[in-house]
Amino acid sequence: xxxxxxxxEKRYADFPAEIQILNMVSDLQKATNLAYLYKDxxxxxxxRALILLDYIIRDKxxxxxxxxxxxxxxxxxSLIFFEKPFGSISQIIKAALLLEPAAYKKICIPQx
Numbered sequence: 001x002x003x004x005x006x007x008x009e010k011r012y013a014d015f016p017a018e019i020q021i022l023n024m025v026s027d028l029q030k031a032t033n034l035a036y037l038y039k040d041x042x043x044x045x046x047x048r049a050l051i052l053l054d055y056i057i058r059d060k061x062x063x064x065x066x067x068x069x070x071x072x073x074x075x076x077x078s079l080i081f082f083e084k085p086f087g088s089i090s091q092i093i094k095a096a097l098l099l100e101p102a103a104y105k106k107i108c109i110p111q112x
Contacts, residue, residue, distance in 0.1 A: 004044075005051050012055040018102035020059070024052040025096050025103070028076070032089045046080050065099055072096055 005012075012020065031045035050073065056062055057069050075092050078085040087095070097104040 003051055004048050005055070008052075009055060012052070013059040013061075016102075017061060017100050018106065020052070020056050021096055021100040021103040022106065024049050024056065025093050025107070027052065028089055028093050028096070031079075032093075035089070043080055046076060050076055068099055072099070 027045045027049040034041045075086045
């Protein structure tokens with residue numbers, strides 16, 4: 001698997017938690033947008049989301065949510081490898097956003 005984000009690896013822990021989650025969700029959303037046109041691109045974006053999630057898992061500020069992050073990783077991987085994934089991409093996106101309240105507010109709650 002190619003690591004598209006290799007240059008981010010060392011500095012990803014410096015990003016705020018909400019930005020980390022929103023970057024990962026961005027790749028999941030791109031996979032959703034490409035689902036009907038380019039199957040290879042869908043998997044590429046799912047792999048990219050996994051790479052970013054691995055960086056999040058390694059970040060010490062997420063230690064208290066490690067089990068949830070690992071479940072999220074398993075759910076994303078199920079989209080790639082299983083015939084019947086654990087959930088849809090939209091369900092996985094919502095679960096990811098719920099891990100970080102600031103990210104959830106930016107995406108799911110309309111701004112006034």
